[in-house]
Amino acid sequence: MSEPIVWLTIFVLSVFVGVEVISKVSSTLHTPLMSGANAIHGVILVGAILVTGFTDSTGALVVGLVAIVLATINMVGGFVVTDRMLQMFGGRKRQEPKA
Amino acid sequence: MSEPIVWLTIFVLSVFVGVEVISKVSSTLHTPLMSGANAIHGVILVGAILVTGFTDSTGALVVGLVAIVLATINMVGGFVVTDRMLQMFGGRKRQEPKA
């Protein structure tokens, strides 16, 4: 099987998984879900590390390091802020109803 | 990326698609869904055609033709019987409530 077709297949399947997996979300969770998905695409960090780690020009190194910083902010910040949001949602379960 | 990993990736994604896509099915539709899925795996017919079309031993040819007949029964029969089941389900919508 030729490479591009393989990737296309993986792409198509991922599209289905992406849509199906969240199709039951309630509107209350729209924001955390968006935020969590946002954190997930921070995985571009892996790409940033790869290109930076393979370069030997200084200019590219600097750009690469900037990309790494940005991607890390995206990823780490995304997961932390999502957790903070969800903490508030869950709050009512763990605390006394009326303190 | 090595071949087996590609296939594993496609496999894993297909598992998610398969499960997610039917996870909302109501119990009334269990039987037609099973029957439809059953018809889908009749696509082994494609495999049967391929092996039969490439063989040159007579023995293999006979076995291959048997496989083709079996696979076709699976596929064609499966879709037809599923349609028949669903026809009955849909019936109440198209016909008069009390004829």
Added chain:
Amino acid sequence: MTPTWAQLCYLAAAVCFILALKGLSSPKTARNGNLIGAIGAVLACVTVFFAVELEHELSILVAIAVGTVIGVVGARRVQMTQMPQLVALFNGVGGGAAALVALLELQEATSGAGDVPTFDLVATAFTILVGAVSFSGSMVTFAKLQELMTTRPVTFPGLPVAFALAALCGLGLSVLLVLDPVMWVGVVLGFAGLLLGVLLVLPVGGADVPIVISLLNAFTGLTVAAGGYVLGNTLLLVAGTLVGASGTFLTKMMASAMGRSLVNTLFGALKGGSTLGAGEASDRPVRSAGPADVAILLAYANRVIIVPGYGLAVAQAQHTLRELVDELMAKGITVDYAIHPVAGRMPGHMNVLLAEAQVPYEQLKEMGDINGEFKQADVVLVVGANDVVNPAAKTTPGAPIFGMPILNADEAKQVIFMKRSMRPGFAGIENELLFDPKTTLLFGDAKDTMSKLLSAVKSL
């Protein structure tokens, strides 16, 4: 090897299959879903013809034509009540085809010069073994449902041992095949699979058979996926995996709808844990009545609930039943049908049956919705149902149906059973409700008695 356009067609076919499954899981889109699946299948088959240079094209086309005729005729001719066994049969031949394809591929690979990659051999062994299991298992299932053999669990003293031996044998042969890929090992492996399939399904009780069909269906899906890996065909991989995954999930859902665990279904009888009823008519005293008496009971009720079951389907009494209900409703009586999810012999059986008789959808109440209302019912009319109202599901741990949610017919003021004899239902156990003081039996074939009941009600 395969041209790009063909690979794109295969991908399109795979997408069709995904959409088919998606469509099939919602009532409104189910028929279209099935159609999309069929389109995908046709697309795939057409593609394979044009994508590669095939030999024996004519024979292949003839074989396809033969298979098509058999498939269509089988699917068209079968009666509604026999659909489950037909599905089992179709599934079995699919599994058989997968096993044969793997065997041919093995022959091809071993006759060539080079080494066969290990993963390919693993997948081949898997396809042969599991495909054969699926084939023979489905055939036994078919025989059970078609009542060519007893529907009750078949066990004999050595069964667990035989099963374990066959399983070990299959495993050993698979390993052997991977280490030393020669043809005879593949063939013997196939036979071991056949044996294993029979031993797997024999001890399964009739009531659990649909669960087993669904499981074998998932098995076949996985063999097709493995076959796809061996042949290097993504379509088979994706389609097979889809069916394998959704089939496994569906099996789990079906099992829990019947209140059974999957492990128990398969190995319950092996473990010898289930206490089975006698399967024979009891001679304890019951109260029976004639159609005229029952007609009066019905006519003076305010609230009647109908519990339809397998016997209604066998007797094809659904049309008469609807007439009876119409008659009662014309008299101002509130009547509903209480639909148990596994009444009959396949999920949705009662919906199909009553829809055929054009019972309005609103009158069909699902178990969860109506179970609270039996208390207010004056009369519950149980037509050819048995297990789905058997209180043993609540009271008798160890009974084969224990734990299954049932319709609370026993809470009504009066219960009328329409059945032909005192014989038990599918699960083969006695129903205490038959002996309850508030129960009346109306013996006879459901269609006959129903007509009599109808005219008796009309003449009141």
Added chain:
Amino acid sequence: MTPTWAQLCYLAAAVCFILALKGLSSPKTARNGNLIGAIGAVLACVTVFFAVELEHELSILVAIAVGTVIGVVGARRVQMTQMPQLVALFNGVGGGAAALVALLELQEATSGAGDVPTFDLVATAFTILVGAVSFSGSMVTFAKLQELMTTRPVTFPGLPVAFALAALCGLGLSVLLVLDPVMWVGVVLGFAGLLLGVLLVLPVGGADVPIVISLLNAFTGLTVAAGGYVLGNTLLLVAGTLVGASGTFLTKMMASAMGRSLVNTLFGALKGGSTLGAGEASDRPVRSAGPADVAILLAYANRVIIVPGYGLAVAQAQHTLRELVDELMAKGITVDYAIHPVAGRMPGHMNVLLAEAQVPYEQLKEMGDINGEFKQADVVLVVGANDVVNPAAKTTPGAPIFGMPILNADEAKQVIFMKRSMRPGFAGIENELLFDPKTTLLFGDAKDTMSKLLSAVKSL
């Protein structure tokens, strides 16, 4: 190149991401889902370090540390009300990173000897362009939400033309890059993308900004997927596609929850179709009252419904509100909170806010459940909400909120608005309900007035 174990780790990380999205879509599992996603991300990053020989390891680690600190501090420090813009910011930097990665990859590819495959170039151009759009678009979004600039749609006469030109320019440069892969084209393409992003988001009205964030989020996902293709990394492909697909779907769901179509959201202002309100305080007469009067109104009601909105969040009056409600309920009055799905500035904002004040979950009623009950309400207390009760959504075609489902506060016997002025809400249009004869305004910051109202009710 990448060792098998590393590829397996990537696959595991991809599975983590799938499970994360799945978890995030159900309230019970959301937090664990997020955690699983984080685990997947860490796994992926650790893998890349051990899988290949990297140069500049130290600098890379430092860069990661810097990013982590900024990310954590930003995420920890932000106030609840500012979370949407933070998400926009994070999304933007992600898009920027993807564009930079694609540029570097382009440089790498063009400095090498061989030809770059066409598909790779297409994917590179896509990543650069869309990544830049996502970056600058998110920054404008951020500025709008943070009120660094006006939240109202910004349009100027030449905007549609400028937008079309920038789009064409981006497209042309992409084609150029594919035909002739040189570095400067890539860089210019990036700038074109930045411009395009700004022009895309400028004309979007403030109320639609969250929809745009979600859309840009999906964009970034797709760029990551394309980047994965270029780098030959399945993890990026799968993760990016997941986010792209689910993000697109989520955007559609959010838009329909606000009663907007996606096209209208994006191009409504460009088409010049929306009639926007004045955005300024009207000087038509209204009836206002003091806390004491309102306290009496409340105390003598049987049924009170609270409509919380953005102003409640700004004033942080939720705790006082809960006390007030407790007080009223202690007097035997039935009180519920009516939660509009897009009240506040992010979906679920009110749920979060009131949960923080430990309002019992049962008192929060969703729009669909409570909309029928406004007719029976004696008093509706609208606290810092405006658009979500604006009847213009039903009556004024062309209004920016037209078609959005609203809470039927206008059906109650009395309506009390707590707000600081006559200024409009987020959508920038006047609210006729403020001028309704049955409406009373209680001016002032919600927290202040709420305390006064509370003591007034207590002293009754």
